[in-house]
Amino acid sequence: MAEGLLRAVDIYKSFVGVQALKKVSFEINPGEIHCLAGENGSGKSTLIKVISGVYSPDSGYMEFGGKRYEKITPIDAIQSGIQVIYQDFSIFPNLTVMENLAFNSELADRRKIVNWKRMRKIATDAIAKINFKVDLDAMVGTLTVAEKQMIAISRALMFNTKLIIMDEPTTALTKREVRNLFNIILKLKERGIAILFVSHKLNEVFEISEKFTILRSGELVATGSTADLDSEKFSFFMTGREFQKKTFVPLNVSKEPIFQAKGIGMKSAFHDVSFDLRRGEIIGITGLLDSGRTELALSLFGIRPIDHGAVLVNGEEVKIINPQVAMQHKIGYVPEDRLSEGLFLTQSIADNIVISEIDSLANKIGILDHKRRSEEIERWVRELAISTPNPDNACQTLSGGNQQRVVLAKWLALNLDILILNGPTVGVDIGSKHDIHGILQKLAEEGLALLIISDDLPEVLENCSRILVMKSGSIVADLDAAKSDEKTILSYMM
Amino acid sequence: MMKKEMTPFARFEKMYASDRHLWRLIIMIIVWMIFIALTRFSKFYSILNFQTMASQFPEFGLMSLGVMLCMITGGIDLSVVGVANFTSILMAFLLLNLTNAAGGLPGYAIPLVFGLGILIGAAAGIFNGILVSKFNIPPILATMGSGELFTGLCLALTKGNAVSKFSRVYSRTINNKIAGLVPVQLLIFIVMAVFIWFLLSRTVFGTKLYMLGTSATAAKFSGLRNDRLLIKTYMVSGMCAALGGLIMLANYNSARADYGSVYTLQCVLIVVLGGVNPNGGKGKISGVVLAIILLRMLETGINRFPSISSYYISLIWGGVLILVMVLNYFTENSTRFIKRQMLQQ
Numbered sequence: 001m002a003e004g005l006l007r008a009v010d011i012y013k014s015f016v017g018v019q020a021l022k023k024v025s026f027e028i029n030p031g032e033i034h035c036l037a038g039e040n041g042s043g044k045s046t047l048i049k050v051i052s053g054v055y056s057p058d059s060g061y062m063e064f065g066g067k068r069y070e071k072i073t074p075i076d077a078i079q080s081g082i083q084v085i086y087q088d089f090s091i092f093p094n095l096t097v098m099e100n101l102a103f104n105s106e107l108a109d110r111r112k113i114v115n116w117k118r119m120r121k122i123a124t125d126a127i128a129k130i131n132f133k134v135d136l137d138a139m140v141g142t143l144t145v146a147e148k149q150m151i152a153i154s155r156a157l158m159f160n161t162k163l164i165i166m167d168e169p170t171t172a173l174t175k176r177e178v179r180n181l182f183n184i185i186l187k188l189k190e191r192g193i194a195i196l197f198v199s200h201k202l203n204e205v206f207e208i209s210e211k212f213t214i215l216r217s218g219e220l221v222a223t224g225s226t227a228d229l230d231s232e233k234f235s236f237f238m239t240g241r242e243f244q245k246k247t248f249v250p251l252n253v254s255k256e257p258i259f260q261a262k263g264i265g266m267k268s269a270f271h272d273v274s275f276d277l278r279r280g281e282i283i284g285i286t287g288l289l290d291s292g293r294t295e296l297a298l299s300l301f302g303i304r305p306i307d308h309g310a311v312l313v314n315g316e317e318v319k320i321i322n323p324q325v326a327m328q329h330k331i332g333y334v335p336e337d338r339l340s341e342g343l344f345l346t347q348s349i350a351d352n353i354v355i356s357e358i359d360s361l362a363n364k365i366g367i368l369d370h371k372r373r374s375e376e377i378e379r380w381v382r383e384l385a386i387s388t389p390n391p392d393n394a395c396q397t398l399s400g401g402n403q404q405r406v407v408l409a410k411w412l413a414l415n416l417d418i419l420i421l422n423g424p425t426v427g428v429d430i431g432s433k434h435d436i437h438g439i440l441q442k443l444a445e446e447g448l449a450l451l452i453i454s455d456d457l458p459e460v461l462e463n464c465s466r467i468l469v470m471k472s473g474s475i476v477a478d479l480d481a482a483k484s485d486e487k488t489i490l491s492y493m494m
Numbered sequence: 495m496m497k498k499e500m501t502p503f504a505r506f507e508k509m510y511a512s513d514r515h516l517w518r519l520i521i522m523i524i525v526w527m528i529f530i531a532l533t534r535f536s537k538f539y540s541i542l543n544f545q546t547m548a549s550q551f552p553e554f555g556l557m558s559l560g561v562m563l564c565m566i567t568g569g570i571d572l573s574v575v576g577v578a579n580f581t582s583i584l585m586a587f588l589l590l591n592l593t594n595a596a597g598g599l600p601g602y603a604i605p606l607v608f609g610l611g612i613l614i615g616a617a618a619g620i621f622n623g624i625l626v627s628k629f630n631i632p633p634i635l636a637t638m639g640s641g642e643l644f645t646g647l648c649l650a651l652t653k654g655n656a657v658s659k660f661s662r663v664y665s666r667t668i669n670n671k672i673a674g675l676v677p678v679q680l681l682i683f684i685v686m687a688v689f690i691w692f693l694l695s696r697t698v699f700g701t702k703l704y705m706l707g708t709s710a711t712a713a714k715f716s717g718l719r720n721d722r723l724l725i726k727t728y729m730v731s732g733m734c735a736a737l738g739g740l741i742m743l744a745n746y747n748s749a750r751a752d753y754g755s756v757y758t759l760q761c762v763l764i765v766v767l768g769g770v771n772p773n774g775g776k777g778k779i780s781g782v783v784l785a786i787i788l789l790r791m792l793e794t795g796i797n798r799f800p801s802i803s804s805y806y807i808s809l810i811w812g813g814v815l816i817l818v819m820v821l822n823y824f825t826e827n828s829t830r831f832i833k834r835q836m837l838q839q
């Protein structure tokens with residue numbers, strides 16, 4: 001029986017007005033892959049910072065290799081073999097890859113004269129450990145998120161590392177990059193290095209971790225082996241709510257398609273895409289990041305118009321050359337990047353809700369009818385259960401799930417026929433994700449036609465009636481959701 | 495004991511925090527007024543002096559209103575002085591033509607001058623708006639360029655000379671005091687300020703302007719017509735500038751290509767001092783109006799000290815502008831911190 005690598009016992013930590021951790025205990029063994037899960041604000045980052053000596057706990061203690069510490073410093077943690085890779089990676093964008101990798105050890109060795117040859121060797125060795133290939137002279141600022149992450153991992157491995165902690169490592173990665181990261185994690189495990197990674201994505205937790213720990217509002221709600229966990233339990237632990245999964249069954253599908261794409265395409269993005277969309281239907285479009293799915297969505301809303309083929313709305317050809325034309329034909333678009341495309345973060349929740357329908361809340365010369373405006377706001381806050389004490393607060397005060405509801409409200413207020421959603425629940429906590437799915441299914445029942453673009457396969461399978469798989473710019477499969485599974489979809493995607 | 499003393503202070507702090515810029519300006523105005531009262535009371539506190547100030551500040555006050563609108567969209571209008579002079583020179587020529595042998599003006603002359611002047615300003619503004627929206631030229635460059643262009647046109651039209659010798663009736667009319675008290679210039683300013691206040695707080699256009707200034711991308715994805723909004727904004731700014739020019743024409747009883755050349759910096763200073771965020775999306779007209787008043791009082795007050803040459807005014811304005819931006823950096827930082835936290839979660 002291997003001796004525990006790290007134990008944290010009965011940790012309490014509070015910030016002004018917030019009890020971030022309440023009696024949390026945590027244990028990890030050598031070579032263990034452990035997932036720390038919990039919704040936003042549940043205390044995951046705080047726990048990591050306590051373990052790595054950034055914060056000192058209010059009470060409780062820690063053990064590294066059997067040695068007890070009441071309080072540790074970041075240096076203690078590093079010397080005990082703990083390396084943390086934060087979300088921002090803490091690397092220097094204006095230095096080259098080589099410099100980023102070699103400087104620490106140069107400094108640690110107290111060398112005053114820079115020896116480029118030796119630095120190159122150190123850097124080459126470091127990236128070779130994880131079979132990572134990169135131009136050592138490239139500026140780190142120019143690399144992709146995934147490459148930066150690899151550099152951070154390489155750097156972490158340059159020390160006598162026993163535990164690598166990664167805070168939400170997959171958030172900004174594509175599917176392929178996540179795969180690559182997981183392979184590396186498995187290799188590190190073989191070498192006896194333990195990995196603690198923070199995630200709130202169900203599939204990642206199941207795919208890679210052996211052990212899990214779930215926090216909710218600063219409290220430990222469950223810990224154990226992943227084999228004993230299933231998705232219902234996971235959702236329950238995360239939210240404290242029971243959800244029954246509701247698979248979408250289209251009920252009132254219109255006979256005639258409301259929207260038709262006939263061989264549409266856009267140069268170097270996608271080509272020959274055709275499909276019909278009916279009222280009451282939810283079609284899912286899935287594919288890898290570079291499959292052209294986002295460009296397709298953008299073109300249907302007129303942000304980047306198509307250059308061949310035809311789009312028909314209610315059987316008539318429409319040239320969607322800008323968002324206004326799309327909106328005239330009752331098409332709305334919930335964008336992929338909520339923070340920059342979907343919302344005006346510093347403006348009020350109220351204005352964010354009404355901005356697209358605002359012309360209809362004014363008289364002929366554009367003077368706002370304040371009564372109707374506040375009625376609309378009140379209506380949508382209520383209908384979509386946006387939890388805010390005051391809709392005049394800035395949108396950035398809301399959680400991800402509530403922000404996404406604001407974006408939905410903005411479009412629903414327009415009384416649309418067709419709603420295109422790109423990544424409808426990206427960065428949204430589990431509870432809100434379920435709620436949003438419920439809302440979308442209800443909208444379809446009420447006669448809206450929905451198009452969901454998403455690479456979250458369980459989401460597509462659960463909420464769509466048909467699934468179109470895109471690969472290299474064209475549709476390679478048109479599947480009946482009820483008769484397919486993740487494996488089938490993946491086989492078409494890759 | 496302690497607690498009792500804290501409460502009113504805490505309440506004041508809350509009030510202060512809710513509208514920092516306004517309170518900062520009000521406090522600055524009061525402090526300056528007290529200082530002047532203690533040092534130069536009789537030279538400052540007279541109805542005549544206040545009337546003089548009220549007839550002068552609308553020149554740059556109107557221009558500042560335009561700059562404010564543009565800054566709310568995240569842009570700026572540096573052509574206001576150029577537009578003002580261009581308008582006033584063209585209208586001076588018109589007045590010259592309309593002046594009859596007896597040195598009088600036909601009854602329709604002044605309404606015509608104002609109508610045409612505003613149209614010229616609107617056209618100039620539309621030109622700016624097109625440069626900014628359709629050609630995607632950064633507003634600071636587009637309006638600096640067009641400002642130079644208008645000034646160049648002024649020079650070509652006048653060869654650098656003043657246009658004067660038109661009927662004094664124009665100047666006399668604008669310099670009238672309504673009910674013997676309120677200068678006409680002030681009235682024009684108030685009308686325009688109320689109009690813009692109404693535009694910003696009561697109309698769809700106002701809401702869209704703030705949203706566009708907050709995020710042009712989100713505006714596009716929300717179906718706003720960004721180009722049209724920008725063109726309209728710069729058009730209103732041009733109209734404000736033209737009105738400023740018409741008041742300059744009356745106050746100096748002449749027009750020249752280089753009048754009011756310090757006003758460009760001064761307008762930017764006023765708008766920033768008034769709490770408008772240079773990155774767009776935030777700003778109230780009340781703050782800008784207070785900043786206008788403060789600046790006029792500062793300048794008039796300083797002029798009451800003969801030992802301080804008016805040549806120092808630029809120096810003072812430049813210094814104040816930088817100071818205000820640095821102060822804003824520190825107050826804005828608290829919100830920027832929240833934003834960063836949101837993005838990291």
Ligand SMILES: Nc1ncnc2c1ncn2[C@@H]1O[C@H](COP(=O)(O)OP(=O)(O)O)[C@@H](O)[C@H]1O
Nearest residue numbers: 015016018020039040041042043044045046047
């Ligand atoms: N430095 C801090 N100061 C004050 N409150 C904090 C600080 N760091 C975290 N918190 C609060 O502690 C709680 C847990 O935060 P965090 O550990 O970041 O959650 P997670 O990483 O799970 O999203 C949240 O309510 C957060 O607002």
Ligand SMILES: [Mg+2]
Nearest residue numbers: 044045838839
């Ligand atoms: Mg976190």
